[in-house]
Amino acid sequence: MIGHSAKIPLPSLKRLPGYVHFLRSLKCEGVATVSTTAIGRALRLDPTQVRKDLACTGAEGRPRVGYRVDDLIVVLEEFLGWRNVSEAFLVGAGHLGSALLGYEGLRNHGLDVIAAFDSHPAKVGQDVHGVKVLDIERLPGLARRMGVHIGVLTVPVDAAQEVAERMVEGGILSIWNFAPVSLQLPEKIFVQNGELYAQLAVLLRRTEEAVSRKTPSTPEVA
Amino acid sequence: MIGHSAKIPLPSLKRLPGYVHFLRSLKCEGVATVSTTAIGRALRLDPTQVRKDLACTGAEGRPRVGYRVDDLIVVLEEFLGWRNVSEAFLVGAGHLGSALLGYEGLRNHGLDVIAAFDSHPAKVGQDVHGVKVLDIERLPGLARRMGVHIGVLTVPVDAAQEVAERMVEGGILSIWNFAPVSLQLPEKIFVQNGELYAQLAVLLRRTEEAVSRKTPSTPEVA
Numbered sequence: 001m002i003g004h005s006a007k008i009p010l011p012s013l014k015r016l017p018g019y020v021h022f023l024r025s026l027k028c029e030g031v032a033t034v035s036t037t038a039i040g041r042a043l044r045l046d047p048t049q050v051r052k053d054l055a056c057t058g059a060e061g062r063p064r065v066g067y068r069v070d071d072l073i074v075v076l077e078e079f080l081g082w083r084n085v086s087e088a089f090l091v092g093a094g095h096l097g098s099a100l101l102g103y104e105g106l107r108n109h110g111l112d113v114i115a116a117f118d119s120h121p122a123k124v125g126q127d128v129h130g131v132k133v134l135d136i137e138r139l140p141g142l143a144r145r146m147g148v149h150i151g152v153l154t155v156p157v158d159a160a161q162e163v164a165e166r167m168v169e170g171g172i173l174s175i176w177n178f179a180p181v182s183l184q185l186p187e188k189i190f191v192q193n194g195e196l197y198a199q200l201a202v203l204l205r206r207t208e209e210a211v212s213r214k215t216p217s218t219p220e221v222a
Numbered sequence: 223m224i225g226h227s228a229k230i231p232l233p234s235l236k237r238l239p240g241y242v243h244f245l246r247s248l249k250c251e252g253v254a255t256v257s258t259t260a261i262g263r264a265l266r267l268d269p270t271q272v273r274k275d276l277a278c279t280g281a282e283g284r285p286r287v288g289y290r291v292d293d294l295i296v297v298l299e300e301f302l303g304w305r306n307v308s309e310a311f312l313v314g315a316g317h318l319g320s321a322l323l324g325y326e327g328l329r330n331h332g333l334d335v336i337a338a339f340d341s342h343p344a345k346v347g348q349d350v351h352g353v354k355v356l357d358i359e360r361l362p363g364l365a366r367r368m369g370v371h372i373g374v375l376t377v378p379v380d381a382a383q384e385v386a387e388r389m390v391e392g393g394i395l396s397i398w399n400f401a402p403v404s405l406q407l408p409e410k411i412f413v414q415n416g417e418l419y420a421q422l423a424v425l426l427r428r429t430e431e432a433v434s435r436k437t438p439s440t441p442e443v444a
Contacts, residue, residue, distance in 0.1 A: 013427055017419035018402035021379035042380065043403050081426040099325035105317040109419055110426050149429050157243035158264065173432040174425050180240035181265050190428040192421050197239035197331055199398065199414050204303040204332045205235060206412040207371050207396040 008056040015053055016080055017109065018043055023073045035066035082110040087148050089172070091163050092155035093118040093126070093133045096178055096196070100154060102129040113152060115142065119159070136166065143170030153177045164191075230278040237275055238298055239331065240265055245295045257288035304332040309370050311394070313385050314377035315340040315348070315355045318400055318418070322376060324351040335374060337364065341381070358388065365392030375399045386413075 022042055026034055036054065040047035054061070054072070057079040061067040077083045090097055090113045100106065101113060118124055119136045126133045134142070142148070151167040153160060153175055160179035167175060168189055177183055178194035185191065244264055248256055258276065262269035276283070276294070279301040283289040299305045312319055312335045322328065323335060340346055341358045348355045356364070364370070373389040375382060375397055382401035389397060390411055399405055400416035407413065 013423055014420035017423050018379055021402055025378060025380040044406055080423055081430055086426055086429060095325055095327040099321045102324055103317055103321035109422050111422060149433055156247060157240055158247040174429040176425050180243055184266055190432065192425040194421065198236035200331050200333060201235055201239050201302055203396055203398050203414045204308055207308060208303055210395040210412065211371055
């Protein structure tokens with residue numbers, strides 16, 4: 001459930017996980033209260049921005065004292081939906097899908113992948129990091145029956161559109177798409193692109209440029 | 223090495239991995255040639271855009287025939303640096319770091335993580351998916367000696383800045399940063415943020431909004 005009814009700007013929402021990570025580390029160190037100035041210094045953000053971001057979540061600090069670390073963690077985690085973990089289906093139990101299934105951090109960040117799907121007979125029936133791989137044909141029915149609203153898409157690029165449509169058929173509302181293709185889906189469906197390969201392509205290119213900057217004939221990304 | 227000396231716009235560069243994925247699937251199906259129209263249709267892109275993107279890489283198609291699939295894969299993979307895999311060091315052998323070390327797809331996309339580092343004594347000396355975990359103290363010296371230029375950062379948020387500085391000390395030029403914090407580093411260092419947690423935060427929020435759209439008092443991301 002959404003913890004607070006305020007509108008929150010997208011950049012603010014994207015900064016919230018960083019705050020929680022930092023607050024958890026403070027908690028481990030036994031720190032009881034924290035100011036927006038201290039948060040800003042640690043995360044290299046303007047304290048006024050931090051204050052605004054936190055205000056969107058309904059968190060309340062006290063003048064001179066700041067925020068109680070424990071309370072602030074709870075407010076932010078509730079706002080982010082990390083305290084009521086959302087269930088998700090993952091499709092594509094290949095290299096990336098398996099890595100994501102093995103990444104225990106997802107659950108701490110609100111996402112619980114409860115089943116995986118694949119079309120390959122050799123993969124169906126297997127157990128990947130404790131998650132059962134089912135036949136893709138069963139996805140729409142199971143998603144409807146179990147009320148699963150999130151799909152994680154880690155299939156090859158040429159299968160992505162078709163699988164996404166199966167997800168939508170099953171009532172899935174949001175897709176985390178790791179296939180490097182732009183999906184065409186009804187407007188009400190939210191697609192978050194993973195951009196892993198795009199990030200990697202830019203990273204490698206920039207590195208090559210930096211390495212070859214010693215020679216004068218270096219190409220650059222425009 | 224960079225395969226071609228043309229400037230390439232960032233959005234074009236980001237689309238290249240998708241082309242390679244699609245071309246590989248064509249190759250598997252035994253398709254010998256492909257047109258920009260066919261690529262555009264499959265990946266839902268404007269064919270003119272596809273033609274421009276491919277031109278940046280030096281790939282040459284022939285009128286009416288299109289591109290030879292085999293040749294185009296080679297040109298794009300060389301351009302992306304996937305044929306001369308770049309070596310990288312990863313720091314932070316926790317959940318996310320381990321998942322990335324276990325993700326075999328990185329190597330197919332040009333990145334070979336040859337060693338991992340951690341500050342935790344319990345982790346140092348371990349073997350994670352075939353990669354040795356070394357003491358973080360050894361990173362700067364080893365990076366210099368081995369000429370490693372890429373660092374993958376998967377440490378907790380409060381350690382990220384310090385570890386990034388150690389990377390730079392070791393001559394690392396590019397950092398793939400998965401910690402939800404903005405790093406402050408010399409301008410010449412390229413930082414690609416992984417944005418995993420930010421993506422997930424947006425995904426969960428949008429899903430909650432969509433689910434609760436049935437009730438009239440629904441908050442929305444601004």
